[in-house]
Amino acid sequence: MAYCSFCNNEVLKGTGEIYVLKDGTALNFCSSKCKRNSQKLKREGRLMKWTSKTLVLSSDKKAPEKKESALAKDIEAKLKAQKEAKK
Numbered sequence: 001m002a003y004c005s006f007c008n009n010e011v012l013k014g015t016g017e018i019y020v021l022k023d024g025t026a027l028n029f030c031s032s033k034c035k036r037n038s039q040k041l042k043r044e045g046r047l048m049k050w051t052s053k054t055l056v057l058s059s060d061k062k063a064p065e066k067k068e069s070a071l072a073k074d075i076e077a078k079l080k081a082q083k084e085a086k087k
């Protein structure tokens with residue numbers, strides 16, 4: 001059973017899309033919504049409210065979610081630093 005690369009939901013057999021990057025890594029998407037958010041809108045799945053909600057509901061634990069949000073902030077800061085370095 002594959003899991004969505006963006007929202008971490010299960011991708012049922014015969015549904016969803018597989019998107020293969022130039023370097024050969026395969027990304028599974030459960031819906032066109034997840035594909036658009038990831039590829040066209042270039043969003044991070046773990047930063048979206050509507051994806052973290054499903055994670056909280058499935059795990060019933062709030063502590064790891066807080067850790068993840070702290071991690072997400074670190075990643076955001078690093079991405080900003082990289083963008084500034086490019087300019």
Ligand SMILES: [Zn+2]
Nearest residue numbers: 004007030034
């Ligand atoms: Zn998804």
